[in-house]
Amino acid sequence: MNLYENLATQMKDAIRQGAFPPGERVPSVRRLSERHGVSQATVVAAYRLLGSHGWLEARPQSGFFARHPEAAPPATQMSDAQVGPCAVEVTELALRLMYNAQRKDLVSFGAAVPQAEFLPLKELRASLNRSLRGVDGIGSRYSVPRGEEALRLRIARRAAESGCQFGPDDIVITDGCQEALNLALRAVAKAGDIIAIETPAFFGTLQAIESLGMQALEIPSDPETGISLEALTLALERWPIKAVAVVSNFSNPTGSLMPDAHKSKLVKLLSARGIPLIEDDIYGDLAHARERPRAAKAWDRDGNVLLCASFSKTIAPGYRVGWIVPGRWRKTVEHLKFVGTMANATLPQLAIADYLSDSRYERHLVRVRRAYADNLARMQAAIARYFPIGTRTSRPAGGFVLWVELPEGCDSMVLYERALAAGVGFTPGRLFSPQDKYGNCMRLAASLPWDARLDAALAELGRLAGKAAGR
Secondary structure, eight states, X not given: OOHHHHHHHHHHHHHHTTSSOTTOBOOOHHHHHHHHTXXXXXXXXXXXXXXXXXXXXXXXXXXXXXXXXXXXXXXXXXXXXXXXXXXXXXXXHHHHXXXXXXXXXXXXXXXXXXXXXXXXXXXXXXXXXXXXXXXXXXGGXXXXXXXXXXXXXXHHHTGGGGTOOOOGGGOEEEXXXXXXXXXXXXXXXXXXXXXXXXXXXXXXXXXXXXXXTOEEEEEEEETTTEEOHHHHHHHHHHSOEEEEEEEOBSOTTTOOBOOHHHHHHHHHHHHHHTOOEEEEOTTXXXXXXXXXXXXXXXXXXXXXXXXXXXXXTTXXXXXXXXXXXXXXXXXXXXXXXXXXXXXXXXXXXXXXXXXXXSSHHHHHHHHHHXXXXXXXXXXXXXXXXXXXXXXXXXXXXXXXXXXXXXXXXXXXXXXHHHHHHTTEEOEEGGGGXXXXXXXXXXXXXXXXXXXXXXXXXXXXXXXXXHHHTTO
16 A cells, blocks of 8 residues: 555544544645655645545635545435426425525525525625715616626626636626526527426426426436436437526536536537527536536537526525526527516616625635535535435535435425424425426525534434334
């Protein structure tokens, strides 16, 4: 055994035995080098080996942090094959769950919304005040349908972070990402048309399809790499699909990340057939690793990708500031925006534009990425401790949502009602499919500051899940 391998084994044993709990910082390269009398290069090699096996996580400008892959439940598996296009009816259930998620008496893992502790509220308030002082009566006038130029310019300048190239005039500001998805669907399809979606799918996409009278066709997806290109290719040959909608980076609800090669093939596959790709990249800025993953839009050469995003998951959910780069449907989307909501509120746009004007956003992202990674690791460890044997979870590398598969026979809707009575909330899996799938699944959001109260809530949820599963 090489020197670095021996050192890696010692550190792994220390982590396994609890000397470094998941999320806790391990000794720096320099400190461990001095402690063991080895070179820093040896320590770096050992840490890299531990990282490749899931025992360490490197965080920019912060050091190395312990993980415990053996403490995590088994990974979730590939979703089921598609059956055929179908109507969608999820809005009533989604609305009910949304109201329940707001209850003050619950420990709620249901709403995929950052809590105040994960938002730059102080800095954003300062940006809002500067915007108010900037121009007389600034909040009293209409914005143009395309949105405030200052904000569009900031978004365009950040495009390179996701591997994209587009200008301010290519962007239309929206009321969050949900309006962006609605506008995209309205621009490329009509009532009765078939929209291919990954499964499980973000219920907001399902709601948009439902509201527009379209049909959804579920395509199997891998919990780590996203939508199956093989299954999608077969579906394209069989059905008259009008558009494909995916969450490319850290999907909701599984947290899957499409590899670059996967994104490139997807864009080329659809472009060759003239079928638009609606890409939701709302979680792209929340990669737990150093580099932000590229959007599928980065491989778009003919305007066939409609890129949708917002700042709701990173800056301010209540500001309702999203955006869309509609490609060759820009004029159509701008017209739909004009006749629909006309324009977004002016002040939130200007406040976020001010906030994006320097490095504040990047510093904020470093902090919250670390916090969400820690929360997800703690949540997985708690599930391994408290939930019944046979429970599986996804392995998100970004964002803050976790997909949980309970043992067969455990009905998550029944569990949901029992958990509410016990003061715990989550999102049942049935909300993420139009065909009543995922009855034994749930989505948990790790967007609350971790404390003993959360651990106790997961312990209670695990107890109830075990009871529901007959364990």
